[in-house]
Amino acid sequence: MNAVTMNSLSKIYAGGKKAVDSVSLSLSQGEVFGFLGPNGAGKTTTVKLLNGMLSPTEGSTSVFGIEPSQNPEKVHALSGVVTEHAQMYDSLTGIQNLIFYGSVFGLGETESKKRGMELLEQLELSDAKDTKLAAYSTGMRQRLSLARALIHQPQILFLDEPTSGLDPESAQNVHSMIRRLSAEKGITVFLCTHQLRYAQEICTRYGLMAEGRLIAEGTLEALRSRIHAGMQVKLKVKNMPPDLARRTDDDTYELPIRSEDEIPQLVQQIAGAGGQIYHVSSKLPSLEDIYFTLTGKKEELPQ
Ligand SMILES: Nc1ncnc2c1ncn2[C@@H]1O[C@H](COP(=O)(O)OP(=O)(O)O)[C@@H](O)[C@H]1O
Ligand SMILES: [Mg+2]
Known part of the structure; x- marks a missing residue:
């Protein structure tokens, strides 16, 4: 039952x-x-x-x-x-x-x-x-x-x-x-x-x-x-090559990847084009990410 x-x-x-x-x-x-x-x-x-x-x-x-x-x-x-x-x-x-x-x-x-x-x-x-x-x-x-x-x-x-x-x-x-x-x-x-x-x-x-x-x-x-969202890789990079990611205010970038196997190549590409990498981490979408994707709302829920 x-x-x-x-x-x-x-x-x-x-x-x-x-x-x-x-x-x-x-x-x-x-x-x-x-x-x-x-x-x-x-x-x-x-x-x-x-x-x-x-x-x-x-x-x-x-x-x-x-x-x-x-x-x-x-x-x-x-x-x-x-x-x-x-x-x-x-x-x-x-x-x-x-x-x-x-x-x-x-x-x-x-x-x-x-x-x-x-x-x-x-x-x-x-x-x-x-x-x-x-x-x-x-x-x-x-x-x-x-x-x-x-x-x-x-x-x-x-x-x-x-x-x-x-x-x-x-x-x-x-x-x-x-x-x-x-x-x-x-x-x-x-x-x-x-x-x-x-x-x-x-x-x-x-x-x-x-x-x-x-x-x-x-x-x-x-x-x-269900939301078809794969992993995201989060990077902190100074002088990010402009064709790889849009510039943000604080030098942090989030890029979609299909698996962690894509990270080494991405890092090489950035470094090869003169980017200075300070931090790399990967993350799967959280429940919040899923919720906002499904509702199309961007703002944070009050915590
Ligand atoms: N007794 C009530 N009379 C009229 N509207 C109500 C009443 N209780 C809740 N609502 C309305 O119903 C909706 C759902 O409320 P609620 O079930 O309390 O949501 P939640 O618990 O997710 O915050 C809200 O728009 C709320 O204003
Ligand atoms: Mg309630």
């Missing part, structure tokens, strides 16, 4: 905004799926549809075979959700919050506490277990939110911008936890983020969203071959 299926899933908000536009996609169990796109692309709306917080305007979706808007409590029993603004109680301590959310999912206090302590340990929050949430930093809150989402051992995690507002070290922490969960527990992860660079480090497959539409999906290799 698929962990998630979406069939021509669409959502039009009351004001007429089509936030999700005929998205069809399925996720196998155990995948770490990156659902990517800039703000406004329709990611959060999709997560809400998958959790039964919103009903589809057209099309359908299911999570482990269950229709979320008809059986939200059944979907919630199988899933953990981390959103940008986690709802937890400021006046309760870390462990008290986890015990409370354990009870919401029907766990007894002893079991919630045991699971809660394990999760706090894994997320490096043990020292703060008796500290009230009000005194937690953003990074600590986000990690506690992840612990809360995991308290009932869900089979799928929906993570909506889980590292937004985190410093790089806390973001790394959250990423290692996601990797570990998928490797050790086979948990399926649906990760929404506009930080394409981060996603590239942890996901097994990607869906690229733009203005509500799924414009491409696949592994990084599949997406790279």
